[in-house]
Structures are given as structure tokens and as C-alpha cells.
Amino acid sequence: MKKPELLVTPTSVDDILPLCDAGADAFVVGEMRYGLRLAGEFSREDVKKAVELAHSRGKKVYVAMNAIFHNDKVDELADYVKFVQEINADAIIFGDPAVLMTVREVAPKMKLHWNTETTATNWYTCNYWGRKGAKRAVLAREINMDAILEIKEHAEVEIEVQVHGMTCMFQSKRTLLGNYFEYQGKVMEIENRKQNKNMFLHDKERNNKYPIFEDENGTHIMSPNDICIIDELQEMIEAGIDSFKIDGVLKSPEYIIEVTKLYRQAIDTCVEDVDRYEEIKDELYAKIEEIQPENRPLDTGFFFKETVY
Known part of the structure; x- marks a missing residue:
């Protein structure tokens, strides 16, 4: 089986190397001016440093430009895209077509990940953006496991799924x-x-x-609970999901590092020895429960239920 990427959201540049040691494969960073709900604010110098540190360990960095842009920011996009290209970031995360059009104009070779957080609910839409230039689709948090597996079966792009952390409700x-x-x-x-x-x-x-x-x-x-499906990864790994994301928004660096270590163990064990994963997955879940804040119970989000509006 192919190992999915373990994607993590650091709170600062200081988190990059410890998270590499913890087992992260890739990072989401960026400025809040352009990216939505980042775990930490990264200036241009911070973004550049994050890329340098991650690349020194063979890891990837994706820069978030997934805000919804009004006219007052459109003229800034080309300059920021050029900056992201110059520092050799591995991809830009976007939701607004304004970013897609800007990348086509000033950095046509830049890899794009489509992420609107709510509208990636079927493979036709994922493939539509793939044909427009996206290489990856980040699936909505409000779809269940069956839908995720079905989308992956028909997708022409990489598929990313959030497996841990809080989600935005409004x-x-x-x-x-x-x-x-x-x-x-x-x-x-x-x-x-x-x-x-x-x-x-x-x-x-x-x-x-x-x-x-x-x-x-x-x-x-944000949601009152944290998603945690460290004990439910097997089907998605077997289906070939490309990336598992740990969202660290409003979490401490120490918490993110410990959770990353546990998901690294879960992924590696599941790929190498499924029977062993079955033996240890409850223990891994229990270890995350031990470090959860009292007011943040764990649940499985929408993975095993229909969306209710």
C-alpha cells in the first residue's frame, strides 16, 4: 500500500524541525492576509525560512492563499504568487479562481491545491478544478467515509482529507x-x-x-469537538487517499507534535502490518484522549453519518 502524506499545520517556524522529527511529511503555512484559519501567522520571511528548513529534511511546504478575495486585494495576488514561486514552495492552496488566474499569468508551473473547505463534495467538481489546473482537491469536512472512498475511486487529482482537529462551522x-x-x-x-x-x-x-x-x-x-480518526485509517489508506491533514488551529505546539507522532505511528503500522494496526489503534486513540483539553471531546465528525443541515 502507498503511504499517504502526513500534512501538519505548524504554529510558527520554530515548529518545523520538531514536527519533521515527529514524522510530518508536509506543512501548511502562510499569512492570514491570504490564508484562512492558519495555525499561526507566517510573515514572508517566516514562510521563506519554513521552506528552507522543511526542504533541508526532504519535506514539503504548501502556502495558503485560500481566502475569498475582494477587489481591494486582487492587485496584491501577483506579487505574493511570485514570492511563493521564488522561494520554491511546493504548492499554493487556493479556493478563489482569482488565485488560479493569477498563477496562470505569473507562475504557470506552480502546483495548485484546490481547497474551499465546503464545496469539494463530489468527484465531478474535483475533476473540474483538476482540469483547470489543480493537482489536488481538499475534500469537505461534511462528507462521510463512503463518499470519500467513492470520490477517490473516480478522482483525476490527488485527494486530501482532514483526519484530526477542529473544523469551521461559520x-x-x-x-x-x-x-x-x-x-x-x-x-x-x-x-x-x-x-x-x-x-x-x-x-x-x-x-x-x-x-x-x-x-x-x-x-x-469553530466546532465544539475535535475530529479524531486515528483508529479508522485503514479503508482510506487502502483506497489510496493521498494526504491526511492534522489541523492545529488553536492548538499548542506541544499538542500538535504529540498528535503528529501518534498519527505517524498509525500510518506506518497500517501500511506495513494491518493486523498490528488493529492491535494498537485503540491504544493510540487513548493516548490522544489523554492530552485532549477538557472542553474538546473527540468524535469522528461526519465520517460515519450523513450531513444534517
Whole structure:
């Protein structure tokens, strides 16, 4: 069986080498000005350094440009794409066709990963963007295992699936937190809100806490639970899924490193000895449970249920 790539989202440049040692194969980095819900803010110098460090260990770096762009940022895209090409990043992650068109114009050989987070729900759509130039499709988090396997069977592009971490439930371009605090007469700089990792919407009826934060792309409300399918990887590995993603948004570097180590062990064991994977997978899951924050229970997301709107 082919080993899927283990893709991780670091919080800073300092995470790159420890995550390489932990078993990561590739990284998602970028500036919040261009990328959505990154685990950390990477300046241009940081992105360049991340690429250098990762490449020194034979790893890959994908630069996030998957925000939805308004007219005021369109003129900036060519310069940033040229920068990404110059530092030899391995791919650009995009959702907006403006990025695709810009790459065609200024960096036609740059590899593209299509990621809208919500609309990659069938193989026709994945292949449509593949024929437009994308080499990979990042599947929506709201589809189940059967749909994932069916998409992979018919896909003409690489397929990436998130296997761990929180997911976004709502995004608004408006600064809802800022508007609320100003309404309350409590002026709060956006930089403070952006760095605060302990702000929640509390649903007392269901006893759920939804992390909420703001960045340059607006307000984001995240899922109350973390996806974890470290014990359910076999079918996707056997189907040839190309990349498994660990999303580290709002997580500590230490947590991301430990989870990466455990998924590295799970993937390697499953590929090399499926029977052994069956023996240890519950133990691996239990180890992740041990390091989970109290308010972040684990679940399987939509992998084994239909989407309910």
C-alpha cells in the first residue's frame, strides 16, 4: 500500500524541525492576509525560512492563499504568487479562481491545491478544478467515509482529507466580536482578540463550547469537538487517499507534535502490518484522549453519518 502524506499545520517556524522529527511529511503555512484559519501567522520571511528548513529534511511546504478575495486585494495576488514561486514552495492552496488566474499569468508551473473547505463534495467538481489546473482537491469536512472512498475511486487529482482537529462551522467577513465589544462599550483591539485562544460561544442546553476568534478574514466559529480518526485509517489508506491533514488551529505546539507522532505511528503500522494496526489503534486513540483539553471531546465528525443541515 502507498503511504499517504502526513500534512501538519505548524504554529510558527520554530515548529518545523520538531514536527519533521515527529514524522510530518508536509506543512501548511502562510499569512492570514491570504490564508484562512492558519495555525499561526507566517510573515514572508517566516514562510521563506519554513521552506528552507522543511526542504533541508526532504519535506514539503504548501502556502495558503485560500481566502475569498475582494477587489481591494486582487492587485496584491501577483506579487505574493511570485514570492511563493521564488522561494520554491511546493504548492499554493487556493479556493478563489482569482488565485488560479493569477498563477496562470505569473507562475504557470506552480502546483495548485484546490481547497474551499465546503464545496469539494463530489468527484465531478474535483475533476473540474483538476482540469483547470489543480493537482489536488481538499475534500469537505461534511462528507462521510463512503463518499470519500467513492470520490477517490473516480478522482483525476490527488485527494486530501482532514483526519484530526477542529473544523469551521461559520465564517463572516464582519468583525462580529469587535462589533459586540464596541456595543458593550468595551473597546478591544483586534490584535488582542486574534491572539486570545480562550473565547467561546457557550451553548448551555447542549453543554457545548464553540471556539470563536477573529483575524483579517473576519470572524470564525469553530466546532465544539475535535475530529479524531486515528483508529479508522485503514479503508482510506487502502483506497489510496493521498494526504491526511492534522489541523492545529488553536492548538499548542506541544499538542500538535504529540498528535503528529501518534498519527505517524498509525500510518506506518497500517501500511506495513494491518493486523498490528488493529492491535494498537485503540491504544493510540487513548493516548490522544489523554492530552485532549477538557472542553474538546473527540468524535469522528461526519465520517460515519450523513450531513444534517
